[in-house]
Amino acid sequence: MEFEILKQSKKSRARIGKIKTSHGELITPAFLPVATQGIVKTLSSEEIKEIGYQAILANTFHLYLSPGSSLIKKFGGLHKFMNFDGIIFTDSGGFQVFSLGKGIEQGVGKVAKIFPEKEKPKPRGSSLVKIRKEGVVFKSPFDGKEHFFTPEKSIKIQEDLGGDIIFAFDECTSPLDDFDYTKRALERTHFWAERCKKAKKRKDQALFGIVQGGEWKQLRIESAKFISSLDFSGFGIGGSLGKTKKKMYQILDWTIPFLPNNKPRHLLGIGYLEDFEESIKKGIDLFDCSYPTRMARHGIVFTKKGILDLSKKKFLKEKSPIERSCQCFVCQNYSRGYLSHLFRAKEISALRFFTYHNLWFYYQFLEKIREKIYYGKI
């Protein structure tokens, strides 16, 4: 993997970059749609490319459970398995340490207290993870079976999956964890980062290290320095990202100055539309988030004037598309009324149409930010 900075803003840390891999190039700042189980839910690989996306992010933990990374290896890797010839990122499973652990237990996200009503998580029972120095024992949410994840195992799985960019195994902490716990977790994450570096065998994959440290300046700086010292190809900035958005941006301000300028930075699991510009100005190059696709499956679509909840009856009468100026095939072909009918009638196509539109909207949204950087506006 190569990373080239094409344009550096003079007003902020924002930059336009180019990631070059054997599966093509990715212009940054970029948003990666999430293909958890080896598909962006409801869409085809062709549609992802058609919308404009050059890269996606798949989830190691999910693919390990089903259909299994050794099976995917036998197909020649995830690119061939899912027939996507663009760039594939795989996460490390570290996020599931949180999402299946304290995320479930506490009913909280990586940034606490920012959920719109439909998305508000609730405590759903007890944690499915046990964290040890050696690694993490996961209980599968599907069949309850236990799986032991170590840094070495995460790398092995990611090598089997064959993504272009892979991540070091980390412990993603909760925004409700205290300083002492977060510090101990960070020690594990750093220990695991070194082990991941050592475990990696394949030369054709780029390994990104992950900075943790919760909402504490001291820990974030310590982490940024340590992870930077290990010569990773790029960096993820992982949650917890504090209790508010303000804190999240503070965390970026603390962290990014200690990361080398010539390597890409990925703000893991973010974001909402309002997160992008500010994070990019603070030096972020990459984002991934299931938000636009998940919202679509709840009937929520994005427009320049805000979100619309097409599950609502009032939209049935509307003959206009989701957004008049939108060039996506959904807006070119279907009315809000029809789309609302499909969703209310539980037609699967509605979920697909909303997902397509939302990802189109996100792509255009990032494109506008790239233009702003290009023209020196941010």
Added chain:
Amino acid sequence: MEFEILKQSKKSRARIGKIKTSHGELITPAFLPVATQGIVKTLSSEEIKEIGYQAILANTFHLYLSPGSSLIKKFGGLHKFMNFDGIIFTDSGGFQVFSLGKGIEQGVGKVAKIFPEKEKPKPRGSSLVKIRKEGVVFKSPFDGKEHFFTPEKSIKIQEDLGGDIIFAFDECTSPLDDFDYTKRALERTHFWAERCKKAKKRKDQALFGIVQGGEWKQLRIESAKFISSLDFSGFGIGGSLGKTKKKMYQILDWTIPFLPNNKPRHLLGIGYLEDFEESIKKGIDLFDCSYPTRMARHGIVFTKKGILDLSKKKFLKEKSPIERSCQCFVCQNYSRGYLSHLFRAKEISALRFFTYHNLWFYYQFLEKIREKIYYGKI
């Protein structure tokens, strides 16, 4: 609507025909995908055309309940509402007299005893219909509200929907009904057929009459004669179609000689692949059935060698497409292994890919039969 016979077989009653409407032409014999709620489940209108389909069939009863035919009228009719510029057939609601009535009560289909295991209906409680001479009281399966359907109301709704080809309101009986009941039901169907003829106001829609009469020769002939006498633009042959496939073909043999040769004949709600050639040889021009699309949503796909149940684990390892010789985008892009993974992982895209393939398969299957007629083979 115009109907032209392009080629009449010398070996059977099979013929190649052309139905001409203001929304284009349809070459028969043809299969119509079912767009129950104004969409072929999981697909887009564009994909239906892309596969090759020039016509679809939508369900009057469902669209009346949701989103309502008056709403669709305000959008300029179903073509505009669903953005499909091909030919739209709408059924009359008569099938729901059966499917929500004795179909539910007895757990039976239009042809009894022919269901593959996954599809076998079971008695699901008590009937949701009350049949009177004036019309039928339906209890909505969604909210339990009662709706009174008369022939006049069925026509009014179908005029609001604006399909190119509409059907007279009939009573679709059960294969378990006896002669006496079926005879009384037939009297109602004939009475309603006359009322439909009178009620119809729009000149730009073609009205098809429906022949009923269950599995009794006397009743089928009586019905074919009576319905033929009313100068409909075409004919539906409705269920019940007996207890076996053999009986179904017998029914066609009794009925079709009494229908005028120069008008299209639609075998309503059929079919399975094995039904087509035989029915076409007996003089059928049109079919509709939710079978290929419903099977797709159960993980079942069609191949020349028979069906595959891709929900089965054994397919996970298979690198070949559903069918090597198939030119559909699913077979061109994805392996059985990947598709099986998607289905097993409950990914919506799987349902969509299977539906696309099955409808492609059905289209090609009918194409082959049209060729056989063209080359004088059947």
